[in-house]
Each structure stands twice: as structure tokens, then as C-alpha cells.
Amino acid sequence: MKKFKKIANWLATFAVMLIICIPGLWVVLSAFRPNREILAKPAVWIPEYLSFDNFYAIFGGGKALIAIPVPAYFINSIVIASTSTFVAIVIGMSGGYAFARFRFKFKNSIFLGLMLSRTVPGIALSLPLFMIWGRIGLIDTKMGMIIVYTALNIPFTIWLIDGFFRQIPKELSEAGQVDGCTRWQAFWKIEFPLAKSGIASAAIFAFLTSWNEYALASNLTRSTDSKTLPVGLMDFTAQFTIDWAGMSAMAVIIIVPALILTFIVQKHLISGLTFGGVKG
Amino acid sequence: MTKVTLKNIVKKYGNLEVVHSINIDIAHNEFIVLVGPSGCGKSTTLRMVAGLEDITSGEIKIGDRVVNDLAPRDRNISMIFQNYALYPHMSVRENLGFGLKIAKHTEAVITERVDEAAEMLGLNELLERRPAELSGGQRQRVAMGRAIVRNPDVFLFDEPLSNLDAKLRVQMRTEIKKLHKRVKNTIIYVTHDQVEAMTLADRIVIMRDGFIEQIGTPLDVFNFPTNVFVASFIGSPPMNLIEATVDIKAGQRGNLLFPEDIVIPVPERLKNAVKHGQKVVVGIRADDLTPVNHGIDDASEKADLNLTVHISEPLGTETILFCSIGEQEIQCKMLNPYPVAADEKMKFKLAIDKIHLFDHASGNNLLGSLNG
Ligand SMILES: Nc1ncnc2c1ncn2[C@@H]1O[C@H](COP(=O)(O)OP(=O)(O)OP(=O)(O)O)[C@@H](O)[C@H]1O
Numbered sequence: 001m002k003k004f005k006k007i008a009n010w011l012a013t014f015a016v017m018l019i020i021c022i023p024g025l026w027v028v029l030s031a032f033r034p035n036r037e038i039l040a041k042p043a044v045w046i047p048e049y050l051s052f053d054n055f056y057a058i059f060g061g062g063k064a065l066i067a068i069p070v071p072a073y074f075i076n077s078i079v080i081a082s083t084s085t086f087v088a089i090v091i092g093m094s095g096g097y098a099f100a101r102f103r104f105k106f107k108n109s110i111f112l113g114l115m116l117s118r119t120v121p122g123i124a125l126s127l128p129l130f131m132i133w134g135r136i137g138l139i140d141t142k143m144g145m146i147i148v149y150t151a152l153n154i155p156f157t158i159w160l161i162d163g164f165f166r167q168i169p170k171e172l173s174e175a176g177q178v179d180g181c182t183r184w185q186a187f188w189k190i191e192f193p194l195a196k197s198g199i200a201s202a203a204i205f206a207f208l209t210s211w212n213e214y215a216l217a218s219n220l221t222r223s224t225d226s227k228t229l230p231v232g233l234m235d236f237t238a239q240f241t242i243d244w245a246g247m248s249a250m251a252v253i254i255i256v257p258a259l260i261l262t263f264i265v266q267k268h269l270i271s272g273l274t275f276g277g278v279k280g
Numbered sequence: 281m282t283k284v285t286l287k288n289i290v291k292k293y294g295n296l297e298v299v300h301s302i303n304i305d306i307a308h309n310e311f312i313v314l315v316g317p318s319g320c321g322k323s324t325t326l327r328m329v330a331g332l333e334d335i336t337s338g339e340i341k342i343g344d345r346v347v348n349d350l351a352p353r354d355r356n357i358s359m360i361f362q363n364y365a366l367y368p369h370m371s372v373r374e375n376l377g378f379g380l381k382i383a384k385h386t387e388a389v390i391t392e393r394v395d396e397a398a399e400m401l402g403l404n405e406l407l408e409r410r411p412a413e414l415s416g417g418q419r420q421r422v423a424m425g426r427a428i429v430r431n432p433d434v435f436l437f438d439e440p441l442s443n444l445d446a447k448l449r450v451q452m453r454t455e456i457k458k459l460h461k462r463v464k465n466t467i468i469y470v471t472h473d474q475v476e477a478m479t480l481a482d483r484i485v486i487m488r489d490g491f492i493e494q495i496g497t498p499l500d501v502f503n504f505p506t507n508v509f510v511a512s513f514i515g516s517p518p519m520n521l522i523e524a525t526v527d528i529k530a531g532q533r534g535n536l537l538f539p540e541d542i543v544i545p546v547p548e549r550l551k552n553a554v555k556h557g558q559k560v561v562v563g564i565r566a567d568d569l570t571p572v573n574h575g576i577d578d579a580s581e582k583a584d585l586n587l588t589v590h591i592s593e594p595l596g597t598e599t600i601l602f603c604s605i606g607e608q609e610i611q612c613k614m615l616n617p618y619p620v621a622a623d624e625k626m627k628f629k630l631a632i633d634k635i636h637l638f639d640h641a642s643g644n645n646l647l648g649s650l651n652g
């Protein structure tokens with residue numbers, strides 16, 4: 001009876017995981033198969049032929065159905081996501097520290113305001129952004145996207161980093177100051193190392209948000225000057241054809257860095273620091 | 281020579297004044313203890329000396345320097361926090377050497393001074409551990425070590441023992457006292473525990489609600505409390521405070537009339553301080569009100585009292601007896617104890633010359649203030 005229950009449990013888990021994973025697996029699988037096998041009817045479940053041809057093709061080699069400037073998009077994505085993450089983290093660190101440590105007027109209202117700004121769906125901003133960016137010439141520029149993503153990420157990074165600084169007793173920085181540090185040194189030598197894992201998590205989340213964002217980017221970018229990978233995916237749909245194979249290969253290229261980063265996040269989130277220096 | 285001088289120090293948080301123009305002169309090498317109930321401004325005062333809190337007005341001098349506007353790092357002080365505040369990401373060795381490293385001492389000097397401090401505090405075995413791997417007492421010792429290695433002019437302690445269990449607290453108390461003997465620095469020590477204050481201090485500063493009530497040696501504040509607050513705060517068990525009326529008939533010495541028709545003569549040394557009909561608060565220490573044959577038997581003048589013992593608390597060498605005069609519960613001390621039955625009536629002797637008289641309205645000692 002017990003054994004039966006265990007088996008049933010496994011089966012149920014497997015079924016659920018299958019439902020969740022199949023679309024993802026299908027994309028990965030399709031990335032390695034020729035278009036005709038992808039489109040075959042009835043579906044070919046077990047691939048007969050696997051290769052890197054699709055990847056080869058989208059980077060300009062071989063016989064591509066539709067030529068796509070993938071390297072340019074890849075570079076755009078990297079530049080936009082890393083720069084906006086960097087800025088969002090610098091501001092998030094300053095802001096988070098200020099919210100955790102200082103008293104100032106309207107502190108709670110400002111904090112609440114930041115959080116409320118997260119309730120606005122990004123796409124609702126696309127029209128106003130489009131108009132403003134059009135006026136000041138930021139449409140189809142990396143700078144334009146960097147500003148948008150930075151702004152999108154700041155409330156989140158501030159909120160997360162504030163939480164981590166709050167956990168660090170303020171006596172540690174005070175002890176550092178008494179020990180001979182300036183306030184700045186005390187921050188970098190004591191508080192920053194302790195909040196590091198939190199800051200890293202915030203950075204990775206911010207990076208993934210920018211890396212995967214589609215709705216705003218599809219409105220504000222048009223050419224290889226600024227198009228990011230998710231937007232670039234749509235290039236595979238021409239008027240009469242869709243290059244599913246190329247699209248899947250590109251999807252894999254988008255997913256892999258995200259997947260790696262997610263694993264790093266998980267490690268950081270689990271390995272929360274033990275605050276043994278202070279009796280709580 | 282490191283004197284510390286606090287002159288008319290005021291601290292306000294917004295409009296709320298929490299320290300009201302206090303003055304303290306601390307001599308070189310002196311062990312000063314700030315004591316008082318929770319929220320009286322002890323930590324705030326200490327943190328102003330450390331430079332962790334701005335001074336609203338007044339002047340703090342360490343040595344001959346006015347330090348009002350100096351950052352903590354420029355004051356050459358060490359502070360030991362209630363929660364130890366050890367750096368969790370550093371080993372004990374790194375914790376101890378952190379201040380020296382910041383001051384850019386050479387590796388050799390750091391190692392030497394850290395080893396010396398570790399030796400002094402018995403931390404040799406623990407140098408490579410992280411704070412999380414230490415017991416409370418060990419953490420406390422590391423915190424002290426970190427303060428010592430920098431060889432500061434002044435040590436500041438903020439309730440360093442309150443996170444330890446009772447036994448360890450007594451042990452660490454002794455260690456702090458030994459430390460002071462060895463390093464001979466000025467120490468300002470904050471606690472709300474009057475026993476700690478009495479045992480450690482050269483002089484005690486008793487604070488209440490941001491005011492200083494009295495400054496004096498432990499014996500001064502014990503034997504000559506300036507007011508009812510100090511009287512009830514210092515000493516264990518706390519001093520009994522009973523209301524009484526002065527009754528002086530012409531040409532006579534005068535009596536104190538208590539509830540329940542108890543009458544005690546006014547002590548010789550206090551007879552000029554009272555007048556007929558005056559309402560006073562009489563302070564009696566438990567040690568001065570003892571059962572016949574179970575107290576100190578000296579030649580001083582005694583008065584006899586008959587009291588009913590409601591509860592007795594044996595402590596070993598002595599027993600605390602709870603009685604009452606009128607509505608007022610009072611505590612007496614019995615030496616060389618013997619078992620007491622509940623509600624047993626006993627004869628007590630009161631050492632008349634040891635009682636204290638306070639003004640009923642103001643609570644001030646009728647003999648005025650010892651230190652002006
Ligand atoms: N940042 C602050 N803002 C406003 N009031 C404060 C602040 N810090 C302390 N206080 C107030 O100042 C008073 C003195 O506080 P302080 O911490 O000095 O008390 P304490 O004597 O150290 O008490 P305890 O024994 O509980 O530590 C308290 O009434 C407290 O509420």
C-alpha cells in the first residue's frame with residue numbers, strides 16, 4: 001500500500017512536470033531539427049536527425065531561410081541588459097542603504113510610491129514612452145532602452161537591497177567607525193560584504209528582467225542599432241513563412257544565459273549569511 | 281592624561297529633549313558607571329561621547345581636545361556594544377586586528393598586538409574561528425579584545441553583560457575589573473544593573489529621565505543618597521521608604537510618628553534638620569532593621585519594633601523578611617537564619633542612626649546634597 005502511494009506520487013509529479021516542461025523541451029528539441037521535421041504532420045515525436053545546422057544558419061552560415069543579424073541583437077541585449085543592471089544596482093544600493101539606515105521626511109510615502117510604480121504594467125507605458133522618446137530622439141537607441149530598463153528595475157532593486165541592509169545591525173558599521181573607519185570605509189569593508197549576496201541576487205533579477213523583456217522593446221526599437229534578442233525573434237516571421245527552426249535556435253540562445261544566471265541566484269538565495277557576530 | 285569632560289550636554293531628537301544639560305567630570309584612569317532605569321538617556325550620553333550621536337548643545341572634551349565635531353575615528357576611543365557587534369564575515373583574528381589594519385599598521389605589529397590581546401583574554405585557541413562559532417562569553421571577550429588592541433584613551437561599554445547568563449555575568453564583571461587594573465584607561469560604562477554599578481565603579485552617575493540625580497563613589501551613593509529615587513535605586517534589597525510625621529515637644533529630642541502607632545526617636549545627627557509637624561519620608565535599609573539576636577549587635581542606639589513577618593526568603597547566609605508598617609510593605613534582613621513560620625510575630629531592632637530622612641514633597645535628603 002505504501003509502495004503504491006509512493007509510485008502514484010511519482011507518477012503525478014511526473015505528469016505535472018511533463019505538462020510544464022513540454023513546451024520548453026519542444027523549443028529546445030526544435031532548435032536541433034530541420035524545419036521539415038518540425039512541421040511534419042503527424043508530429044514526429046522522436047527526432048530522426050539532430051544537428052547544429054540551425055545555430056550555424058542564424059549566425060549567417062549555411063542555407064538560412066531568412067537572414068537575421070543575430071550577433072548584433074546579441075550584443076545589443078548584452079549591452080542594454082548589463083548597463084541597465086549596473087545602473088539599477090548602483091542606485092538600488094544607495095537607495096536601499098538610505099531607506100534602511102537614515103531617517104528622512106516622507107520616507108514611507110516615497111517607499112510606498114516606489115512600490116506602487118511596480119503595479120503599472122510595463123506595456124501601459126509604451127505609448128507615452130514612444131511619444132516622449134520620439135520627441136527627444138531616443139527611439140531605436142541603446143540609450144533609450146537602457147533608461148527604460150533602469151527605471152523599471154530601480155524600485156525592485158531598492159526594495160530587495162533595503163531588506164538585506166536592514167538585516168545587518170547598525171552597530172556593525174558603528175563599531176567599524178569607532179575602529180577607525182570613515183563612514184564610507186565602514187560601508188565598503190563591513191556592510192557591503194555582508195549584503196553582497198543580496199546585491200548579487202538583485203543584480204541577477206534585474207538582468208533577467210531586461211534580458212527577457214519584449215513588450216516595450218518591440219515598440220521602442222526598430223533596427224540593429226538597438227533591437228534585442230526577444231524582439232529579434234519576430235524577424236523569423238516573414239510575410240508567408242515562419243522559420244521555426246531558426247526561431248527555436250535563437251530561443252535557446254536567449255534561454256541559456258538566463259538559465260545559468262537562475263542557477264546562480266538559487267545558490268545565493270539559499271546560502272543566506274549567518275549573522276553570528278551579533279546576538280539577536 | 282585622559283580626562284573626559286561633559287559640559288552642559290543637551291540632546292534633542294527633533295523637539296524631544298532626552299538629555300538635559302548634564303555635567304560630568306571624569307578623571308584619568310577613572311572607572312565611571314552610568315546607571316539608571318531604561319530610557320533615562322545612558323546610551324545616548326555614551327554615544328555622544330563616542331561621536332555616534334550629534335550633540336545638540338554643550339561641549340565634550342577628551343583630554344584637552346574638544347571633540348564635538350570629531351568623527352568617532354578621530355577620538356581615539358573604543359566601544360563595546362551590547363550585542364558585541366563583531367564582524368560576522370571575519371575570523372576572530374581579523375576582528376581583533378581590524379582597527380590596526382585600518383590604521384595601516386604593518387602585518388608584524390598587527391600580529392604581535394593581536395596575539396598579546398588574545399593571550400590576555402584567553403582567546404588563543406579561537407583565533408581562526410568565526411564569531412558565529414563562539415559562545416556568548418567568548419564573543420564578549422573578543423569584543424573586549426578588539427577594544428584593547430587599539431590602545432585607546434577611553435573605553436566605552438554599553439551594557440556589555442546584559443546578554444549573558446547570571447553566572448557568566450559575574451565572571452565577566454570580574455574580568456572587566458581586572459582589565460581596568462591592567463590597562464589603566466579611563467572607562468565609561470553603562471548599565472541598568474545597580475549591582476554591576478556598585479561593584480565596578482570608582483564613581484557612579486545615577487541618571488533618571490535625562491537628568492543626573494547623583495554622582496559619587498559607590499559608598500557615597502549607598503550611604504548618602506541625595507533623594508528618594510537614588511535611595512530606592514541603589515542597594516539590594518531596595519531601601520524601605522515609609523511616610524512619617526515629625527513630632528517635637530518643647531525641650532525634647534523629638535519623635536517620628538509612623539502608622540500603627542509606631543514611634544521612633546529622631547536620630548541625633550538629624551535633629552536639626554526637622555521641625556515639628558513636618559511630613560517626611562523615612563528611609564530604612566533592610567540591614568538596619570533586624571530581628572533581635574539575628575542582626576548586627578553593636579553599641580549604636582537601637583529602637584524596638586514588633587512586626588509580623590508575612591513571607592521569608594532564605595538566601596543562605598541571610599534571610600529577607602517581608603513585613604509591613606501600615607499599608608507599606610517593608611523588607612528586613614535576618615542574619616544567622618533560623619526557620620520563620622508564616623505570620624510569626626517577631627521583635628526587631630532598628631539602628632536609629634542609620635536611617636535617612638527625605639522631604640515628603642520634593643523627595644530630597646533633608647541633610648542636603650553631599651556634592652553640592
Ligand atoms: N533615534 C531616536 N529618536 C527619538 N528618540 C530616541 C532615539 N533614540 C533614543 N531615543 C529616546 O531617548 C531616550 C533615551 O534613550 P537611551 O537609549 O539613551 O536610553 P537608555 O538609558 O540607554 O535605556 P536602556 O537601558 O533601555 O538602554 C529614550 O526615551 C528613547 O526613547
Ligand SMILES: [Mg+2]
Pocket residue numbers: 322323324439
Ligand atoms: Mg541603552
